[in-house]
Amino acid sequence: MPDKSDKKRILIVDDNIITCEVIRRNFEISGFHVFTANSVNDAIEILSRQKINLLITDYKMPKHSGLELIKYVRDHFLDICIIMLTGYGSINSAVSAMKEGADEYITKPFTDKELLDAVTKSLLTQKEKKINSTEIYNDTWTRFGIIGQSQNMLDMFSKIEKACKNDAIVLITGENGTGKELVARAIHYNHKERSVYPFIPINCPGIPSNLFESELFGHVKGAFTGAVQHRKGFFQAAEKGCLFLDEISELPFELQAKLLRVLQEKEISRVGETQLKKIDVRIVAATNKDLEDLVKKDLFRQDLFFRLNVINIDIPPLKNRGDDIILLAKHFALKYSKELGKTEPVFTDKAITALKNYSWPGNVRELENLIHRNLIMNEKDQIDSLNFPDIMKFSVSCDQQLNLSLEDMSKKYVRDVVEQAGGNKAKALKILKIDRKTLLKKLI
Ligand SMILES: Nc1ncnc2c1ncn2[C@@H]1O[C@H](COP(=O)(O)OP(=O)(O)OP(=O)(O)O)[C@@H](O)[C@H]1O
Ligand SMILES: [Mg+2]
Incomplete structure (x- = not known):
């Protein structure tokens, strides 16, 4: 079963607490995950922490207006749908809202159905846009x-x-x-x-x-x-x-x-x-x-x-993109955990090191496949290098290790293998394909 995170996430912004709560109740019943904010500042705070698919905002609010919020959202998040609520007869504010990038506006008073229809329509248009274009993610990176x-x-x-x-x-x-x-x-x-x-x-x-x-x-x-x-x-x-x-x-x-x-x-x-x-x-x-x-x-x-x-x-090869490797790995982990109805996994330090040190001959596609496979095969909500292919588990970073002699390098490699095998020498011997005596010598 898909978990809660598969529901579309709506943020409602209105300084009138009662309006917020009424809309919240209706949308929760219709299967949405709803957040509410009573000011633009609160809304920005929520946007920085939560992934939001759609924003419904009132126009007139004390301090900062809904229009300012729309500008902010359009500057920072490309793919959030925006619906503006405007007072009856205030066509000018509706026009400015659309100019700033709102997808829809609704004049007050409106019925529950009118609002729900507008939301469904905006989300559908968003989906079409995504299919037609490349997928757009709403993060700053x-x-x-x-x-x-x-x-x-x-x-x-x-x-x-x-x-x-x-x-x-x-x-x-x-x-x-x-x-x-x-x-x-x-x-x-x-x-x-x-x-x-x-x-x-x-x-x-x-x-x-x-x-x-x-x-x-x-x-x-x-x-x-x-x-x-x-x-x-x-x-x-x-x-x-x-x-x-x-x-x-x-x-x-x-x-x-x-x-x-x-x-x-x-x-x-x-x-x-x-x-x-x-x-x-x-x-x-x-x-x-x-x-x-x-x-x-x-x-x-x-x-x-x-x-x-x-x-x-x-386009630079993945190995030349520094920490982007981790950004991408986390992005694919989120994407596929959602698809598989799983909790988003955490990456162990060992996994992060292995991802960074590997040379990625198949680039982003190889990384995407690796994360996907790990999520399918792995029971735990964790991504660890233990489940990576051997070539990745023990690959060493070229940047850091070019100053080692072959002998020191091989000692380091043996130590890494033993550590990775949880100290189990028999397991390490199998991977290294050397005899026990050589292993012990390398560990000195
Ligand atoms: N920077 C990136 N951010 C997000 N996804 C990416 C990124 N780069 C590649 N991908 C994903 O990686 C996969 C491979 O990308 P794409 O097909 O564009 O590569 P390609 O260079 O055309 O590959 P090929 O050489 O095999 O034709 C796709 O699923 C794509 O969405
Ligand atoms: Mg291609």
């Missing part, structure tokens, strides 16, 4: 729904910000699982004009070469055997929006020339037709390969590389 506050990530966020302000082609590079698609979506869904138009991801190696043109540019009926009717291509489907060309390095050489021509001319013709049509599509491409190296090896066209590499966003 995320930007564009991407978690990270290490300098490397902050530098990347400022590049994303720039990319959102224009239509230049973006080339996203980064190892497997670093978040390339997440960044591509962030660029699209934060673009002022394009975000309301489609984001179409294309996995380049997934398209058979002989269908490439037809898939991308569309075809007319009868263009080839099997073309029984006109068909739109991805470029047309993404009109005014964004086409995300994932794993661009895998595009066969002859198709690279065709893509280059389209990017240069900004026009396409459907297969089976000579007429050219202008296209207005933003292109974002991604790869985990070193394209410059492929260019040198004649595996990727240099002219296409230059065309694509207008803005390059290189």
Whole structure:
């Protein structure tokens, strides 16, 4: 059974205690988890401690108004829905509330049903927004729904910000699982004009070469055997929006020339037709390969590389993101514990050390899978390195240990294994695959 934390969490702010309590009772009956505050200051205090999905606030309050609260929430929390309660006839305040970022307003007096309908509608819109865009978390350590506050990530966020302000082609590079698609979506869904138009991801190696043109540019009926009717291509489907060309390095050489021509001319013709049509599509491409190296090896066209590499966003590997590793681990622990109806686990010190010291070849995806697996397999509300793969339990931080001799390193490793095995030497011997004598020698 999902626990209480799965309920949507509403914060009601009204200086009138009775109004607060009446609304609280109604929403609790309807299955929400409700918090109340009688002033803007109290509301801010609650927001700093609790995850809130929706805020209902009165407009007129002593000291600080509901409008100030809306401004605060919009500055700090992207994904909280806001409903403003305004006095009868005060349309001006309703307009300013909407301008500041409220999703709905309701004029007093209202019925229970009217308020409940407004809440349901706002939460639904929020869900749609989340599905369409990348998931947005309401914490201070995320930007564009991407978690990270290490300098490397902050530098990347400022590049994303720039990319959102224009239509230049973006080339996203980064190892497997670093978040390339997440960044591509962030660029699209934060673009002022394009975000309301489609984001179409294309996995380049997934398209058979002989269908490439037809898939991308569309075809007319009868263009080839099997073309029984006109068909739109991805470029047309993404009109005014964004086409995300994932794993661009895998595009066969002859198709690279065709893509280059389209990017240069900004026009396409459907297969089976000579007429050219202008296209207005933003292109974002991604790869985990070193394209410059492929260019040198004649595996990727240099002219296409230059065309694509207008803005390059290189995503840092997870091991270079410092404490972001822990932020992400905790984020995934919260996400999956909710999904599995479990209590949010605590991380032991050993787990934190192991997470920080590991080299993460599979990056964020590997971390996400590890936490997910631990929550499924583990009975306790705790994440400990004991349940991590062996390679992680005993991996040592490169930063700290590069000054050790091989002998000292191996002694340290043996001691760590014994400690990790709870002092059980037989267990340690099994892992180390050495004899007892060698073990004892290493422990001296
Ligand atoms: N900074 C981040 N904050 C939150 N979630 C992240 C972050 N980076 C990656 N993820 C999550 O990690 C997973 C992998 O991300 P994504 O698919 O964008 O990576 P990728 O670089 O495209 O991977 P691949 O190279 O395998 O195609 C996704 O579930 C994504 O939501
Ligand atoms: Mg990807």
